[in-house]
Amino acid sequence: MQTTSTQTIEEQVKHVQHYARTAVTAELDWRIAQLQQVKRMLIENENAFIQGLHQDLAKPKQEAWTTEIGYVLSEIKHTVKHLKKWMKPRPVSTPLVAQPAKSYIRPEPLGTVLIIGAWNYPIQLTLGPLVAAIAAGNCVVIKPSELAAHSSELLAKLIPQYLDNQGICVIEGAVDETTELLQQPFDHILYTGGEAVAKIVMSAAAKHLTPVTLELGGKSPCIVDSTADIEVAAARIAWSKWTNAGQTCVAPDYLIVERSQVDKLVDTLKAKISAFYGKSIETSPDYGRIINQAHYQRLTHYLTEQPVLVGGQVNPESRYIAPTIVVDPNPDSALMQEEIFGPILPIICIDQIAQAIPIIKQKPKPLALYLFTQDTELEHKVVSQTQSGNVCINDGMMFLANPSLPFGGVGNSGMGQYHGKTGFDTFSHLKSIMKRANWIDPVLRYPPFSKLKLGLIKRLL
Numbered sequence: 001m002q003t004t005s006t007q008t009i010e011e012q013v014k015h016v017q018h019y020a021r022t023a024v025t026a027e028l029d030w031r032i033a034q035l036q037q038v039k040r041m042l043i044e045n046e047n048a049f050i051q052g053l054h055q056d057l058a059k060p061k062q063e064a065w066t067t068e069i070g071y072v073l074s075e076i077k078h079t080v081k082h083l084k085k086w087m088k089p090r091p092v093s094t095p096l097v098a099q100p101a102k103s104y105i106r107p108e109p110l111g112t113v114l115i116i117g118a119w120n121y122p123i124q125l126t127l128g129p130l131v132a133a134i135a136a137g138n139c140v141v142i143k144p145s146e147l148a149a150h151s152s153e154l155l156a157k158l159i160p161q162y163l164d165n166q167g168i169c170v171i172e173g174a175v176d177e178t179t180e181l182l183q184q185p186f187d188h189i190l191y192t193g194g195e196a197v198a199k200i201v202m203s204a205a206a207k208h209l210t211p212v213t214l215e216l217g218g219k220s221p222c223i224v225d226s227t228a229d230i231e232v233a234a235a236r237i238a239w240s241k242w243t244n245a246g247q248t249c250v251a252p253d254y255l256i257v258e259r260s261q262v263d264k265l266v267d268t269l270k271a272k273i274s275a276f277y278g279k280s281i282e283t284s285p286d287y288g289r290i291i292n293q294a295h296y297q298r299l300t301h302y303l304t305e306q307p308v309l310v311g312g313q314v315n316p317e318s319r320y321i322a323p324t325i326v327v328d329p330n331p332d333s334a335l336m337q338e339e340i341f342g343p344i345l346p347i348i349c350i351d352q353i354a355q356a357i358p359i360i361k362q363k364p365k366p367l368a369l370y371l372f373t374q375d376t377e378l379e380h381k382v383v384s385q386t387q388s389g390n391v392c393i394n395d396g397m398m399f400l401a402n403p404s405l406p407f408g409g410v411g412n413s414g415m416g417q418y419h420g421k422t423g424f425d426t427f428s429h430l431k432s433i434m435k436r437a438n439w440i441d442p443v444l445r446y447p448p449f450s451k452l453k454l455g456l457i458k459r460l461l
């Protein structure tokens with residue numbers, strides 16, 4: 001992979017920042033033109049993107065299209081359709097004390113934003129935030145993850161060909177390049193990745209008082225109760241867990257299942273694995289691979305300490321790890337303490353559904369929480385008594401298909417949100433404006449003060 005010389009990073013960022021000050025990017029026409037160009041880039045280079053994703057993660061073609069290319073195309077479609085409306089001033093009411101006046105909120109570009117992407121969805125996690133940042137009228141510096149080297153290289157090659165180079169650039173590289181980037185004063189940083197680096201990003205941003213959106217991960221739980229439709233639940237859990245070989249921030253990390261359901265659920269999950277990937281999963285073109293040796297070693301190490309019920313087959317050369325199920329894992333093991341981020345699915349068996357919420361609450365707040373049930377009382381309890389970035393009832397990561405739902409974590413799983421209009425708002429400054437009328441100017445607020453004036457003000461407020 002090529003890397004951008006650290007010496008030129010400051011200069012490149014300054015160049016983009018200079019363009020941000022020209023206000024060209026604030027125009028609706030510029031925003032729409034750039035969004036259409038992102039779309040063109042994806043459509044005209046679909047095969048190259050699919051090939052890059054295959055080289056990086058052995059992503060199957062359909063998965064690459066739906067979760068990366070198609071996902072970004074649908075964000076663009078939604079954004080282009082609504083952008084004019086989102087950009088309009090938003091009138092708000094004015095209280096009596098400030099009358100006569102008009103009050104409104106004007107969304108404005110922040111300036112120049114930095115997007116630091118992660119490797120697991122290298123196209124979605126760079127171009128998705130890019131769409132929101134452009135929509136909000138910003139200049140953008142993109143730093144794709146070096147671990148998905150082919151995708152990073154492709155973005156670095158194509159973005160300058162399709163987008164306005166004055167306002168949008170790609171910096172390629174790893175820690176040194178990101179460190180250099182983080183020394184620059186940005187107007188916003190959106191980082192996707194793990195917690196440890198998020199702390200580095202946030203402390204670097206603090207030096208410039210740069211606001212951050214941190215899209216992190218965590219252990220996303222999935223509850224299956226005795227009323228759940230097991231056939232449907234198993235298909236949806238299997239799809240959410242084994243897409244991208246489990247390397248999805250919102251994949252169900254572990255299941256919590258009522259003991260009476262465990263055997264049936266495991267059997268049905270096994271049947272779904274066979275139905276999805278056939279008898280020889282390793283040769284299936286529809287199942288991905290682990291990104292690199294370090295992650296492969298981390299994941300296979302988890303298996304050495306657990307009784308594996310389903311799967312467990314591995315191949316170090318191709319970094320293959322079969323869809324794997326572990327029942328009753330040791331709660332103190334690394335598997336149950338760290339985010340798995342791979343194709344291993346532990347199942348915690350419980351005797352009563354009431355035990356599920358305390359198990360979830362012992363751990364840091366997760367990015368997503370899933371619940372398979374037909375019991376609306378349980379649904380209400382789980383939603384109201386737990387904290388997580390997002391919830392999906394009776395499905396897994398399907399909630400991501402709705403651009404009207406803000407996406408982001410809470411606590412250790414992140415801060416800030418994007419997708420759809422929320423992404424537009426994240427990358428906008430919502431400027432408050434009040435315009436007062438001159439035809440009347442009550443003297444209540446002006447000195448000299450008096451008991452009467454104070455009394456009237458107290459009534460008006």
Ligand code: NAD
Nearest residue numbers: 117118119144145174175178193194197215216217218249
């Ligand atoms: P990663 O290794 O690709 O790192 C992310 C980015 O940080 C990269 O661009 C990398 O260059 C940069 N980076 C790495 N080390 C750095 C350092 N020392 N200083 C500065 N920058 C540095 O990704 P990762 O951390 O392995 O990502 C996996 C994590 O991301 C998981 O926890 C997952 O749940 C989370 N994730 C979250 C989302 C989301 O949308 N919330 C999406 C995908 C992944």
